[in-house]
Amino acid sequence: xxxxxxxxxxxDMERYICIHGHFYQPPRENPWLEEIEWQESAYPxxxxxxxxxxxxxxxxxxxxxxxxxxxISRLVSNYxxxxxxxxPTLLAWMEKNDPATYRAIIExxxxxxxxxxxxxxxxxxxxxxxxxxxANHRDRxxxxxxxxRDFEHRFGRKPEGMWLPETAVDLETLDIMxxxxxxxxxxxxxxxRRTRRIGTSGWKDVSGGVVDITRAYMVNLPxxxxxxxxxxxxxxxxxxxxxxxxxxxDKFASTLLGxxxxxxxxxxxxxxxxxxxxxxxxxRFADMALAYALQKIExxxxxxxxxxxxxxxxxxxxxxxxxxxKTSWSCVHGVDxxxxxxxxxxxxxxxxxxxxxxxxxxxNAFDFLxxxxxxxxxxxxxxxxxxxxxxxxxxxxxxxxxxPGSVNRFFAQYAARxxxxxxxxxxxxxxxxxxxxxxxxTSCGWYFDEISRPEPVQVMQYAGRVVELARELFSxxxxxxxxxxxxxxKSNIPAQGDGRRVFENLVRPAMFRxxxxxxxxxxxxxxxxxxxxxxxxxxxSFRSLFEGLYPPERTSAELGGPVPAAFxxxxxxxxxxxxxxxxxxxxxxxxxxxxxxxxxxxxxxxxDAEGIGYDFKMTLEKNIRSFSASPDDIDTxxxxxxxxxxxxxxxxxxxxxxxxxxFWGMLTGVYPRFKQKAENxxxxxxxxxxxFIALGKELKIRVK
Numbered sequence: 002x003x004x005x006x007x008x009x010x011x012x013d014m015e016r017y018i019c020i021h022g023h024f025y026q027p028p029r030e031n032p033w034l035e036e037i038e039w040q041e042s043a044y045p046x047x048x049x050x051x052x053x054x055x056x057x058x059x060x061x062x063x064x065x066x067x068x069x070x071x072x073i074s075r076l077v078s079n080y081x082x083x084x085x086x087x088x089p090t091l092l093a094w095m096e097k098n099d100p101a102t103y104r105a106i107i108e109x110x111x112x113x114x115x116x117x118x119x120x121x122x123x124x125x126x127x128x129x130x131x132x133x134x135x136a137n138h139r140d141r142x143x144x145x146x147x148x149x150r151d152f153e154h155r156f157g158r159k160p161e162g163m164w165l166p167e168t169a170v171d172l173e174t175l176d177i178m179x180x181x182x183x184x185x186x187x188x189x190x191x192x193x194r195r196t197r198r199i200g201t202s203g204w205k206d207v208s209g210g211v212v213d214i215t216r217a218y219m220v221n222l223p224x225x226x227x228x229x230x231x232x233x234x235x236x237x238x239x240x241x242x243x244x245x246x247x248x249x250x251d252k253f254a255s256t257l258l259g260x261x262x263x264x265x266x267x268x269x270x271x272x273x274x275x276x277x278x279x280x281x282x283x284x285r286f287a288d289m290a291l292a293y294a295l296q297k298i299e300x301x302x303x304x305x306x307x308x309x310x311x312x313x314x315x316x317x318x319x320x321x322x323x324x325x326x327k328t329s330w331s332c333v334h335g336v337d338x339x340x341x342x343x344x345x346x347x348x349x350x351x352x353x354x355x356x357x358x359x360x361x362x363x364x365n366a367f368d369f370l371x372x373x374x375x376x377x378x379x380x381x382x383x384x385x386x387x388x389x390x391x392x393x394x395x396x397x398x399x400x401x402x403x404x405p406g407s408v409n410r411f412f413a414q415y416a417a418r419x420x421x422x423x424x425x426x427x428x429x430x431x432x433x434x435x436x437x438x439x440x441x442x443t444s445c446g447w448y449f450d451e452i453s454r455p456e457p458v459q460v461m462q463y464a465g466r467v468v469e470l471a472r473e474l475f476s477x478x479x480x481x482x483x484x485x486x487x488x489x490x491k492s493n494i495p496a497q498g499d500g501r502r503v504f505e506n507l508v509r510p511a512m513f514r515x516x517x518x519x520x521x522x523x524x525x526x527x528x529x530x531x532x533x534x535x536x537x538x539x540x541x542s543f544r545s546l547f548e549g550l551y552p553p554e555r556t557s558a559e560l561g562g563p564v565p566a567a568f569x570x571x572x573x574x575x576x577x578x579x580x581x582x583x584x585x586x587x588x589x590x591x592x593x594x595x596x597x598x599x600x601x602x603x604x605x606x607x608x609d610a611e612g613i614g615y616d617f618k619m620t621l622e623k624n625i626r627s628f629s630a631s632p633d634d635i636d637t638x639x640x641x642x643x644x645x646x647x648x649x650x651x652x653x654x655x656x657x658x659x660x661x662x663x664f665w666g667m668l669t670g671v672y673p674r675f676k677q678k679a680e681n682x683x684x685x686x687x688x689x690x691x692x693f694i695a696l697g698k699e700l701k702i703r704v705k
Contacts, residue, residue: 022277025088033515045615057281062105064292080109120310125152125160131442189330218322250293348450362489610653
């Protein structure tokens, strides 16, 4: 090897790249039902967890690498080649509602451990995304303990690092993390104050984001302990979130590689941290740009992909750092966004006359609840549990597994004595009060611009559950005092009034639905059924009228004549409902579907693209799963071929992701058997192989 290329290769072997994704959704469950109710804004999905999972979390578990002709050449897990954390409350929802995605994420960590010298790419997260520097010591300790235990339960190992919500940090929080065995966390560059080489006395001021991000730093803590921190590359992270860097995998890879200092010797780490939802949800198909960039870097040996635990083992800190306390990655004022009118908010540009003065009384109301009830919890729980606060830390095991055996183990460890059934129920209610008293501090409650938005209402629901449990447990009249504090939180919308009115109008109905058994989903199903029936009846009447008037009205329009407004309304209803129905049917009537699409184009009918596309997606997935289970059914194969061919012609995208995945599995699991039969001149197998190859072509998967 020539000397110059050998030097370059050696230098590249000391160049490391790590991309961290913070994958998180705020908890959205009705606290009285422990279920997410239907969220209209997530249409056509049931709720935002379901929608973001389809658009981001699942695609990143099997992202596409395309060849030069746009065909899928590989399916790869991005999680296994990056660093990531998932919010524990999100994983709890996913484990129950989308177990396939959940299993893929857990397996990706195992795959990553094989890749990264035994260090898993997954790290833990403080449990329910509260802002740690604004929490009291007990809550911080429980958040770390619950985050660690949740991680161990899911990933089967101890976490090496922990993501701090909003990267909000102070020394007390780092001390608690170090005390519980965590090795590192990830911070924004502007959170560094000064650095120096370990063992020297000369500090370098790096405030303002000028810290060298290519190494790990040790932070000495007030307790005498220490923890390591990584400060990520701010400009590239910003470009991922707010610019178009993810439109092109080559550009993304080049940007990362261009961040290495040219003259620096020794190991160098270029790393970024962003919301994981950038890779598919905020930016469509960005998971593919990520997958391509990682493959290009790895296959061309341009740098080593790594995770933080592996890099830390290979390259222990040579420098120490001091942090700027009570700072975060998304508030230029530190952590003011989560308690004051600092003007850092989402939506402010749309409402420049609004303020966020409501943030302070909202937090004050929650602080009042927490502090007023802490003593009552301690007194009452102290009669039943050996150490009420240690029991709260251990209660995460019951949250993770509410089976009788798990509950028995909990009481065997924490009960002060043998408890009867009533005493056990009381103890569990006390612990549930504490669980909701932490959930009410979930950070999204203060993130946006208005107190009546869903996010503040959600955290007020948790507070409402605290109030209700306090009344049951202590005959406590905390509610009125709590609402008096909420009154000080003034809405920007006159009709909403203040926090008390928001609580009465938007929180109590959720409580009422649970108490009366009328959950929102059941109401929606009933209403949908009534609406569907009424619309079907209207559509039948309109359809006959439409079919009679369509030819002359079409001729008139083509000659430049006017089209009555009533006819516009009629055709929109008829064509959209007919398309919904046609694309839900299987086998598909492609001729009818094309005729409807042709009419929609010629009459400029606005289609319910999201809803129709979702219906078609679900039809395809249902039937390719059926075909996968019974692959000898060549008729289903032919019908799938016709349906996917039509999907490619539609004027709006149809999500073929799961359909492609199932086909990919059949390519390795089923296809070889039929291919062998076809080579043995079995006519039916030859027909099957021909149709299967054609279906692969429509799905952009080349079948050899």
